[in-house]
Amino acid sequence: IPGIRYSALTPNVQGINRVLSLGNKGADEIAIFSAASESFSKTNINCSIETSLQRFSEVTQISSQNNLPVRGYVSCVIGCPYEGKIKPSQVIPVVQKLLDMGCYEISLGDTIGVGTPKSIKELLQAIQSSGISINKLAIHCHDTYGQAIANIAQALDMGIRCVDSSVAGLGGCPYAKGASGNVATEDVLYLLEGLGYETGVDLNRLIDVGQFITNVLKRENMSKVARAILCKRQDDTKTTAKNSTTK
């Protein structure tokens, strides 16, 4: 659909070359994933942060030659499943390097969802104080501890204008199997609309997509907004049916 950017993750040179080889059946932008935690980097992609950034700079050299925009992700910006609390001073250099490589935006990931508005605020303040502009940043909160919506509200307060989310809250937490992972797009949209922001997204259509995919996956819909609105739709249907039979 014209105007929509379809993106794909490319962790290495092989990946980006494959994307480029697909021409207009490739991707409109690519993404690279680093981490603020050494332990997480080593456990997740088997190399240090430094090595992963070198690997990614090879990718971004190719992408810039081909005018393919790159988005950078940094995992574990608040806490790490192995190291515990992560300091902003661990996050800032990684963000800076990804920006220097040419990423148009860095998505800050609270990978294990341990952030609360205070730690989110401290992180964003520290990043801004280091000279990085807030409009280069996006927020990627996980809802493992139910704090995502509050954290996103805090990030918006500080000028963040891009939020990552997953319809129906798809994607559990791999570090606490059975626990929540991604925040639900429907719930984010409800927050944004309540706060007076424009998004261009239709909540009802989004809910329908969420239902489609959760039915396919035979899993529960993690979005509270979706559940509430689907309940109301059922109530409305019953009322309409009742009214037609009593006419």
Add this chain to the structure above:
Amino acid sequence: MSSRMIFRRIIQYNIMNRRHNSSSSKNNFVRIFEVGPRDGLQNEKTQVPTPIKVEFVNRLSRTGLKFIEVTSFVSPKWVPQMGDHVEVLAAIDRIPGIRYSALTPNVQGINRVLSLGNKGADEIAIFSAASESFSKTNINCSIETSLQRFSEVTQISSQNNLPVRGYVSCVIGCPYEGKIKPSQVIPVVQKLLDMGCYEISLGDTIGVGTPKSIKELLQAIQSSGISINKLAIHCHDTYGQAIANIAQALDMGIRCVDSSVAGLGGCPYAKGASGSASGNVATEDVLYLLEGLGYETGVDLNRLIDVGQFITNVLKRENMSKVARAILCKRQDDTKTTAKNSTTK
């Protein structure tokens, strides 16, 4: 009532008033008002036997919570779940320092509480609404009439030095009227305070609030001259906004938050075939927020999670607390790791 009972009540009454007349709202302590046994169970389909309710309250009493809403003196005809209010209050352990509260919608209710002496309640609660339609549909009378009824209750409670907490429902939105203006909320809050309520719990009954509407409401209430330390916040998580709304309320000086362990108590205004939508916010999730923000609460999260598991097992319903689910998963992982390590030694 014995003079010892009267003395005890006077002390409690004075402590409540002194605490809530304190000028500082920037202090670090937040009171969690646990409504699971009443608001939670009342909105659960499964009828819970009296001994289980008692066990539930007793376990909550051992988590560090200091305010527990135990039951409601409503007619069992309307709310069968609360029919055993006398028996539950008679049987629960009374831990010193914990205030066990009960709803008393009318004079009959408060007189019954008072007649129970030290097997009654340490404080009572009265429920009004900011929406006329909600008041009429819920309790069959206008807001004005309900307040008159409550003033009869508060006359008796003040004569007996029994503290009263006021609740206002539908402070942001109403299932029938839609958006509610702060100007509809303020007079009700004021009248409840004038009657002698030590605190007013503002309820976003259908969970439609977001930090913006919460902020606007609290600003309007403060601008009208009502002190923030007379207010508590009672957010429903129907649309997943409760934690964000509570964070906003705390930012504005609110230092008392209502919640329900395991998020017991679905939303009676959005019932679906697959169960109703979310209602009460989970105490565990609130506690996680409060601790993350640096507030003191005196509540032990792990013990709270254990109580949540206890009651959700009994009710055979899912635990709505994300914090509980995450921590229970981690506990299982830790158990597996320990078992694995012992076998490989």
